[in-house]
Amino acid sequence: MLLSNLEILPNKRVVKHLGLVQGSTVRAKHAGKDILASFKNVFGGELKAYTELMQEARDEALQRMVAQAESTGANAVLNIRFATSSVAQGAAELFAYGTAVVLEER
Amino acid sequence: MYDLILLLVLLSLGYFFGTYLEKKHYKSILKREKELKSILLFDTKLIPPELQASGGQMVVGHVVVSIDYFKRFVAGLRKLLGGRLKTYESLLDRARREAVLRMKAHAQESDANMIFNIKFETASISKGARDTIGSVEVYVYGSAVKATQ
Amino acid sequence: MRFENPEIEDGINVSKEHPLKEFSQLLIGLLVIIVVAVLVLSYSVGYFAQKIPFSYEEKLVSHIDALNVEESAQQKKLQALADRLSAKMDLPEGMKITVHYSNDATVNAFATMGGHVFFFKGLIEKLPSENALAMVMAHEIAHIKHRHPVVAMGKGVTMLTLASFVTGASGSGAGELLINESMTLGLMKFSRDQESQSDLTAVHALNAVYGNVQGAKELFDVFSELSDGAKKANKTTANEYEIFLSHPRTENRWEKLRDYSQQRGWNLKGETTALDFRF
Numbered sequence A: 001m002l003l004s005n006l007e008i009l010p011n012k013r014v015v016k017h018l019g020l021v022q023g024s025t026v027r028a029k030h031a032g033k034d035i036l037a038s039f040k041n042v043f044g045g046e047l048k049a050y051t052e053l054m055q056e057a058r059d060e061a062l063q064r065m066v067a068q069a070e071s072t073g074a075n076a077v078l079n080i081r082f083a084t085s086s087v088a089q090g091a092a093e094l095f096a097y098g099t100a101v102v103l104e105e106r
Numbered sequence B: 001m002y003d004l005i006l007l008l009v010l011l012s013l014g015y016f017f018g019t020y021l022e023k024k025h026y027k028s029i030l031k032r033e034k035e036l037k038s039i040l041l042f043d044t045k046l047i048p049p050e051l052q053a054s055g056g057q058m059v060v061g062h063v064v065v066s067i068d069y070f071k072r073f074v075a076g077l078r079k080l081l082g083g084r085l086k087t088y089e090s091l092l093d094r095a096r097r098e099a100v101l102r103m104k105a106h107a108q109e110s111d112a113n114m115i116f117n118i119k120f121e122t123a124s125i126s127k128g129a130r131d132t133i134g135s136v137e138v139y140v141y142g143s144a145v146k147a148t149q
Numbered sequence C: 001m002r003f004e005n006p007e008i009e010d011g012i013n014v015s016k017e018h019p020l021k022e023f024s025q026l027l028i029g030l031l032v033i034i035v036v037a038v039l040v041l042s043y044s045v046g047y048f049a050q051k052i053p054f055s056y057e058e059k060l061v062s063h064i065d066a067l068n069v070e071e072s073a074q075q076k077k078l079q080a081l082a083d084r085l086s087a088k089m090d091l092p093e094g095m096k097i098t099v100h101y102s103n104d105a106t107v108n109a110f111a112t113m114g115g116h117v118f119f120f121k122g123l124i125e126k127l128p129s130e131n132a133l134a135m136v137m138a139h140e141i142a143h144i145k146h147r148h149p150v151v152a153m154g155k156g157v158t159m160l161t162l163a164s165f166v167t168g169a170s171g172s173g174a175g176e177l178l179i180n181e182s183m184t185l186g187l188m189k190f191s192r193d194q195e196s197q198s199d200l201t202a203v204h205a206l207n208a209v210y211g212n213v214q215g216a217k218e219l220f221d222v223f224s225e226l227s228d229g230a231k232k233a234n235k236t237t238a239n240e241y242e243i244f245l246s247h248p249r250t251e252n253r254w255e256k257l258r259d260y261s262q263q264r265g266w267n268l269k270g271e272t273t274a275l276d277f278r279f
Helices: A031-043 A048-071 B002-035 B069-081 B086-109 C019-049 C054-061 C073-087 C121-126 C130-145 C148-170 C173-210 C214-232 C250-263
Strands: A012-028 A076-088 A091-105 B052-066 B114-127 B133-148 C098-102 C109-112 C116-120
Touching: A012 A048, A031 B002, A031 B052, A031 B069, A048 A076, A048 A091, A048 B052, A048 B133, A076 B114, A076 B133, B002 B069, B002 B086, B052 B086, B052 B114, B069 B086, B069 C019, B086 B114, B086 B133, B086 C019, C019 C148, C073 C098, C073 C130, C073 C173, C109 C130, C109 C148, C116 C121, C116 C130, C130 C148, C130 C173, C130 C214, C148 C173, C173 C214, C173 C250, C214 C250
Parallel strands: C098 C116
Antiparallel strands: A012 A091, A076 A091, B052 B133, B114 B133, C109 C116
């Protein structure tokens, strides 16, 4: 599965458009990691635990999008975008969407 | 009285560690920016047709960084008067540059030398005490291609 | 066409100003602004609170059960003393003093909204004469005469509002710190001014009733002893002698009253009436 946020890929041709596919996940803050993060909030710097957490969540959203694309028989998702929204205090939705297509070498 | 002592301790911890970590981070950013200089960045959607390009796989880079206690305190004071929150500037600058570098590193792994259609996402993920921004997430993504000029 | 990414000059998106500079500028600037706001607000609130009719104040507290008088022999004697003093104190029309007596060992007496004065057994036991008791009583009546309880409440409410505004606006401990410091400064000054004003009014009444101000001297001697004793025993004065917390230093209070009385040619010494309160 080729994922790209371009509309037109070099040396490739879209032979079939399979419509919008999307994946989303809602994650809450992790209590244990939150305690660590609150220490970090004094010193500043990267919150590694959160970076991982957010990455996992985005991967999950992407995987769900890919699963949708696979079910339509696509071999690529183009023009992918991400969106984040905070649903409630301490919870965030991570959302990925794109167009499922069948690509062919030109 | 104890509150005041605790505050002073937190402020100085935040100031000294925050400054140290920030300096260290900028040093590493500048070093890696030089290393990854050969990867070109574009936020255009279309790859110029004169390039002999191939690929187009999406690459991402992201980071969550937190501001230190001292800078947050200064920003709290600033909010009473309004104006530029100067102490937050370096936080966002660092986060964006770090995220871009991580994206570039991904592109390098897949042997690409250009990234097209770059987009940034910024989210405040953990709010600090009483709704102040504690830390921000910066997410950057684009499509990596290998092209010869 | 050539594509390249030349190096961009570093630090364009970040202010060069040292954060400690911004910190100190903000801290000092805001402290000045807030102290001025606290002072201006507390003086204007103090001025307007005094214009509230006393009857409103009485009505406001009329439903509070703790303010119902528990009659006792001691309470009646205290009330009689209060009536004798207030007759000489030129109280505004309609102002009524109600005395309450508590069997508690706390060394304190205080005046509150609606003309209510509270006396504790602990304080009365320490006093050598009726004159000293009269000085305390006149001091508390003076608080009511000058409307200090309602002014204090008005200021308290205003300060709380200001505090929550500042804390809310800054969204961090920063504002809280500023407001606490300046409020403490402002309110302490205010409380001391009130005490000095009441001392002067009280000594007038004392002279008018007894023809001398010996009672004031005796009262402050007792206070000095109490605070020295507490210092020697190295214990906190907080609970037992809470009367000292909001008041100016005892020595200074008496010196001020002595000079004031001498200027007016009052008798510093004289006959004292024994205290017939033995509980």
